[in-house]
Amino acid sequence: MIGTVSRKRPAASNQPFSSFMTEPVFRFAPSPNGHLHLGHALSALLNARAAVALHGRFLVRIEDIDQTRCTPDLERDMFEDLAWLGVPLNEPVLRQSEAFPHYRSALEKLQDLGLVYPAYLTRAEIKRFVAAFEEKGIPWPRDPDGAPLYPGDDVVLSEAEIQERAQSDAPFALRLDMTAALGRIDEPLTWQEFGAEGPALFEPAKTIAADAASWGDVVLARKDTPTSYHLSVVIDDARQGITDVLRGQDLYAATSVHRVLQHLLNLPEPRYRHHRLILGDDGRKLSKSNQDTSLRSLKVSGVTHVELRRRIGL
Numbered sequence: 121m122i123g124t125v126s127r128k129r130p131a132a133s134n135q136p137f138s139s140f141m142t143e144p145v146f147r148f149a150p151s152p153n154g155h156l157h158l159g160h161a162l163s164a165l166l167n168a169r170a171a172v173a174l175h176g177r178f179l180v181r182i183e184d185i186d187q188t189r190c191t192p193d194l195e196r197d198m199f200e201d202l203a204w205l206g207v208p209l210n211e212p213v214l215r216q217s218e219a220f221p222h223y224r225s226a227l228e229k230l231q232d233l234g235l236v237y238p239a240y241l242t243r244a245e246i247k248r249f250v251a252a253f254e255e256k257g258i259p260w261p262r263d264p265d266g267a268p269l270y271p272g273d274d275v276v277l278s279e280a281e282i283q284e285r286a287q288s289d290a291p292f293a294l295r296l297d298m299t300a301a302l303g304r305i306d307e308p309l310t311w312q313e314f315g316a317e318g319p320a321l322f323e324p325a326k327t328i329a330a331d332a333a334s335w336g337d338v339v340l341a342r343k344d345t346p347t348s349y350h351l352s353v354v355i356d357d358a359r360q361g362i363t364d365v366l367r368g369q370d371l372y373a374a375t376s377v378h379r380v381l382q383h384l385l386n387l388p389e390p391r392y393r394h395h396r397l398i399l400g401d402d403g404r405k406l407s408k409s410n411q412d413t414s415l416r417s418l419k420v421s422g423v424t425h426v427e428l429r430r431r432i433g434l
């Protein structure tokens with residue numbers, strides 16, 4: 121039973137999980153690699169509101185594993201923007217750049233299970249391989265975000281090339297062998313999807329069947345940093361005792377990967393609540409490069425809280 125497995129205390133953490141059964145714990149987990157925009161405002165406010173509505177707690181987590189793009193200046197601006205929004209900063213604020221030992225020990229567990237392999241292909245090599253393959257008229261499989269599935273070093277490189285890279289200092293990522301990982305899980309993986317705002321917060325969950333195979337061999341440790349989004353997010357949701365992961369719909373499909381990692385690492389299964397996205401005038405999801413929807417530029421142009429909330433439908 122997933123429920124039984126998921127409530128076990130994770131070995132990677134010393135934090136008690138007794139609160140999981142009782143008090144809901146929500147989190148807003150931005151990455152300070154650009155300025156917060158209207159989509160972040162929606163996410164932060166929905167989390168803070170849900171915590172109040174469900175008599176729980178609300179925490180902030182700084183997802184700064186990318187130490188080249190996340191800067192102290194952007195982090196300072198982010199805190200200013202959250203203060204302007206009126207989002208409470210309850211302690212402790214967890215910073216992922218201070219948690220690398222936790223990710224390393226989780227990675228070691230997965231390595232001990234024989235589920236991790238070094239992957240040497242560069243993005244350009246994958247792109248070239250996929251383009252050449254698709255010239256034959258057969259589409260190469262893509263993950264739910266549209267990225268080509270990792271083809272495997274031995275499909276693209278010769279044995280000698282792999283040897284040469286392994287013996288030199290060629291950078292490599294660590295990937296999860298998804299087929300082997302799923303082979304270790306002898307029950308259908310699911311998650312419980314609840315509503316993200318308003319009365320839907322209180323409605324019963326829908327059981328969603330996870331489809332992790334569609335992601336292929338996801339990255340667990342990047343070439344430039346010894347972890348990845350997928351690995352850190354499951355470790356930290358467990359370390360912070362998060363019971364309710366309320367985040368954008370753009371991460372809905374990634375939940376399948378998170379459920380696999382939670383299962384393999386014996387971490388608790390949170391409730392999931394994916395919220396609507398705020399789209400730009402072009403109908404696309406907002407990104408940090410859309411300067412005109414950044415909270416800072418709205419604040420400077422005199423947008424009030426009332427106007428801001430109206431724009432995000434709150």
Ligand code: GLU
Pocket residue numbers: 149150151183353366367368371
């Ligand atoms: N750090 C991610 C982002 O800024 C959010 C991750 C999550 O909520 O799971 O998009």
